[in-house]
Amino acid sequence: MFFDLSLPEIVVLLGLGVVLFGPDKLPQAAASAARFLRQVRAFSDNAREDLRKELGPEFDGLNFEDLNPKTFVRKNLLGEGEELRDLRKDINGTLNEAASLNAAAVPAPRPTAAANGSAALPAGEQPPYDADAT
Template sequence: MFNDIGALELVTLVILGVLIFGPDKLPKVIQDASRFIRKIREFSESAKEDIRTELGPEFKDFEFEDLNPKTFVRKQLMDGNDDLGLKEIRESFDLRKEMAEVTDAVNGRESASKDSAGGVSGGAAITAANGSPGAPDLLKKREQPAKDDRPPFDADAT
């Protein structure tokens, strides 16, 4: 329970205890606190045993730690049970490569990498999705009009 308390923290707690409770009452306070913690542990263990007996023999290997979502996910997905092929998916997904392709597409550069099907890179795929190869690239900035030109006015919009 207190495995991560170092020597400095322990000394600090002792000094605080002496200052708050005084040297006369400190042993009694420590004794009462340890008795309280022991009672809570006993109550918790008896409640767990009651639940296990009520669930029946089918759940004799039931662990309450499995109810924690992190533990459940780690046990189900990260263990050797790879029924769904998640290990292959995890290994095939390269986030850096995907981000580089998206960055190249946004900046209008041609990506050097090809996808696994032998197709075109991400930037060309976006242009093909827009229609013909001569379709305007909507990701590039337009030329700014001259200072003397008035912007278009739409009477219906105002």
Template sequence: MFNDIGALELVTLVILAVLIFGPDKLPKVIQDVSAFIRKIRDFSENAKADIRNELGPEFKDFEFEDLNPKTFVRKQLLENDDLGVKELRSSFDLRKEMNEVADAVNGRDSGSDGGSPLTGSGSRVSFDKTPDGAGGGSDPLRKPDRLAPGERPPYDVDAT
């Protein structure tokens, strides 16, 4: 409940409580607050028990924490591996893929194997459909040739 309260904040709360309620009334206030919290917990536990009884025996393993969307999605993805998510996660190395793409964009060789699966062979990325690169379309990730002195770079509408 109070996982993110530090020592300084706790000391500040205690000092404020002493200043507001005074040292004489503070024990009584603490007892009243703890009794109130205890009643709320008992009420919620009774409500959960009533809901479980009303749902019937087919919902014995029902947990109220599963109603939280994050918990539900995590449980469905990690426990029910019908889609092969664990296999995909183990075979996909995001850092390696990002490094290969960055190397391809910067025009560097990404490794000693002559290229990566994303870049083909060498450092030039090719999206052409023909294997020899003669697909007719321009390559958007290819590094442009050097510009002549005084020549303006091409204007890219999609980049601005």
């Protein structure tokens, strides 16, 4: 239905309207609410057109629905945006190339005593402190 309202919710709203306004004034209240919604819609359409005129021809492809936060997140963060998808592919390609170059240039690490399962340091001995690592 409209505004994501189910049929029982609409019936409850209509019943609430009859109780609040009474059967005599309910048609007038509905007409004034419809008039208000038309005015709000006309105002938003005029504001949208004014913004398009002021921005100029370089923003002709601007879609105002894309500025909605839900749409922005869905398109750009969840993978539907083409620009970010292309950027992600470029970054992943660059990272993969760098990783393959580093793997070829750096020799494999030597196994240590800790890798074999035995303790690398005797009991009670402190590991060396590296000031550059912290």
